[in-house]
Amino acid sequence: MASNTAALPTTHRALVLRDVNIDPKVEQVPVPEVLPGTALLRVLASPIISYAKDVFLGNKRGYPYPLPLVPGASAVCRVAALGPDATSLEIGQLVQFDCLVRARDAQDGPKQFLSAFFDGFSAASKKLMRDAFRDGTFAEYVRVPLENVFVLDESRLLGSPGSGGLGLKVEELGELVALPVPFGGLNGVDLRPGEQVLISPATGPFGGAACMVALAMGAKVLAWGRDEKKLENVQGILETISHGRFRGMVNVVKLYNDPSKDAEAIKTAAGGRPIDVFFDISPPQAAGSTHLKTGIQSLRHSGRVSLMGGLMGDVPLPHHFIMHNDITLKGKWMYSRDDLLLLIKMVETGILKIGREGGCSVADTFGLDDWKQAWDVAEEKAGLGEKVLIKP
Numbered sequence: 001m002a003s004n005t006a007a008l009p010t011t012h013r014a015l016v017l018r019d020v021n022i023d024p025k026v027e028q029v030p031v032p033e034v035l036p037g038t039a040l041l042r043v044l045a046s047p048i049i050s051y052a053k054d055v056f057l058g059n060k061r062g063y064p065y066p067l068p069l070v071p072g073a074s075a076v077c078r079v080a081a082l083g084p085d086a087t088s089l090e091i092g093q094l095v096q097f098d099c100l101v102r103a104r105d106a107q108d109g110p111k112q113f114l115s116a117f118f119d120g121f122s123a124a125s126k127k128l129m130r131d132a133f134r135d136g137t138f139a140e141y142v143r144v145p146l147e148n149v150f151v152l153d154e155s156r157l158l159g160s161p162g163s164g165g166l167g168l169k170v171e172e173l174g175e176l177v178a179l180p181v182p183f184g185g186l187n188g189v190d191l192r193p194g195e196q197v198l199i200s201p202a203t204g205p206f207g208g209a210a211c212m213v214a215l216a217m218g219a220k221v222l223a224w225g226r227d228e229k230k231l232e233n234v235q236g237i238l239e240t241i242s243h244g245r246f247r248g249m250v251n252v253v254k255l256y257n258d259p260s261k262d263a264e265a266i267k268t269a270a271g272g273r274p275i276d277v278f279f280d281i282s283p284p285q286a287a288g289s290t291h292l293k294t295g296i297q298s299l300r301h302s303g304r305v306s307l308m309g310g311l312m313g314d315v316p317l318p319h320h321f322i323m324h325n326d327i328t329l330k331g332k333w334m335y336s337r338d339d340l341l342l343l344i345k346m347v348e349t350g351i352l353k354i355g356r357e358g359g360c361s362v363a364d365t366f367g368l369d370d371w372k373q374a375w376d377v378a379e380e381k382a383g384l385g386e387k388v389l390i391k392p
C-alpha cells in the first residue's frame with residue numbers, strides 16, 4: 001500500500017507516443033499506482049536531449065523501446081507518494097529522478113535500461129521496462145524505482161546566497177542530467193587533479209558537460225572539435241565561469257579529421273605537457289572520423305581512454321601504440337549510483353558550478369502541449385550548458 005496518496009489526482013496529463021510514425025499526443029491517463037519498491041514523483045522540470053526528435057519521431061536512431069510510451073528521461077521532481085518499503089525518502093522532498101534503471105534481481109552482471117528511452121541490451125532489461133517502468137517524465141507524474149530517486153538539498157541549492165544557498169532555480173537543476181554522464185567516464189578512468197584531458201567533441205551538450213566536470217575535478221582541458229567558432233565560445237564560457245577560476249585551464253584544438261594535422265595541433269595545444277586522459281563522446285555521425293585513433297595516439301605512456309561515444313559500428317584502433325604504451329581503454333555507459341551521489345555533492349558544495357555561475361543557461365522552457373516546438377529548440381540549442389526543458 002502506498003503512503004499518503006489521499007491528495008493525489010486519479011488522472012494526469014502525459015505525452016503518449018503510440019506509434020513512432022505518428023506524432024505523440026497529450027492525453028489524460030490514470031496516475032500510476034504506487035507499488036512496493038516505487039515512488040510516485042511530481043515532475044517539475046524535464047530536460048530534453050538534443051536528439052529527442054531522432055529517437056521518438058520516426059526513431060531514426062533505431063533505439064528499441066516498447067510502445068505505447070510516455071517519453072522523457074531524468075528530471076527534477078518532488079516526491080508525491082512512496083511505496084511502503086521507502087525508508088529514507090519523504091513526501092514533498094525535492095529530488096532528482098535518474099533514468100538509468102537497474103534490475104534488482106540480476107544474476108550475472110547489470111541488466112539496465114534508460115527509462116522511457118532505450119530498453120537496454122538484455123531480455124531482463126527489456127522485460128523490466130515493458131512491464132514495470134515504461135513511462136517517463138513528459139508527464140505530470142511518473143512512477144519510478146525507489147533507488148532511482150536522489151534527494152537534493154533544497155535549501156542549499158535553491159536558497160538565497162544571503163542565507164547560505166546557491167540561489168539556483170529549479171530549471172537550472174536540469175544540468176544535473178547531463179553532468180553525471182561524463183563524470184561516469186572521467187571518474188571511471190580516475191582523472192586526477194593536475195592532469196591534462198583531451199575531450200572530443202567538446203562542442204556538444206555532453207562534451208561540453210565533460211569539460212565542466214573535468215575542470216571541477218582539477219584537470220586541465222584540451223577542448224577538441226571541428227567548429228572553431230563554437231570552440232572559442234566553449235573556451236570563453238569555461239574560462240569565465242566561477243569568476244575566472246579556470247582561466248588558463250582550457251585550450252582549444254581544431255579537429256581537421258586529418259591524422260597528421262590533428263596530431264600536430266594537439267601537440268601544440270598541449271604546450272609540452274603530457275596528455276593523461278582522452279575522453280570521447282562522439283555522436284553516431286562521427287563514424288569514420290579519424291579522431292578516435294589520433295586522440296589515443298596523443299596520450300603519454302600509461303594514458304587512459306574513456307570511450308562514451310554513440311558510434312554504432314567497429315572502429316580501427318592503433319594496436320601497436322596501445323600495446324607498447326600500456327594504454328588503458330575503458331568503455332562506459334552512463335555512470336554508477338555512487339558516481340551520481342558524488343556528482344550531486346560536488347554541485348551542492350559548489351565545487352562544480354551550475355546555473356549562470358557555471359556558464360549554463362536555460363535556453364527555453366515549454367509546457368507539455370508545446371512538446372514539438374520544445375524538441376525542435378532542444379536540437380538547435382545544444383551548446384555548452386544550454387538546456388531546454390518541459391515543465392509539465
Ligand SMILES: NC(=O)c1ccc[n+]([C@@H]2O[C@H](COP(=O)([O-])OP(=O)(O)OC[C@H]3O[C@@H](n4cnc5c(N)ncnc54)[C@H](OP(=O)(O)O)[C@@H]3O)[C@@H](O)[C@H]2O)c1
Pocket residue numbers: 049050051181201202203204205206207225226227230281282283284285286287289307308309310311332333334335382
Ligand atoms: N556512453 C554514454 O553513457 C552516453 C550517454 C549519453 C550520450 N551518449 C552519446 O553521446 C553522443 C553525443 O551526445 P550529444 O548530445 O553531446 O551530441 P550531439 O548533439 O548529437 O553532437 C555532439 C557534437 O558532435 C559533433 N560532431 C557531429 N558530427 C561529427 C563528426 N563527423 N566528427 C566529429 N564531431 C562531430 C558536433 O560538433 P561540431 O559540429 O561542433 O563539430 C556536435 O557538437 C550521443 O550521440 C550519444 O550516443 C553516450
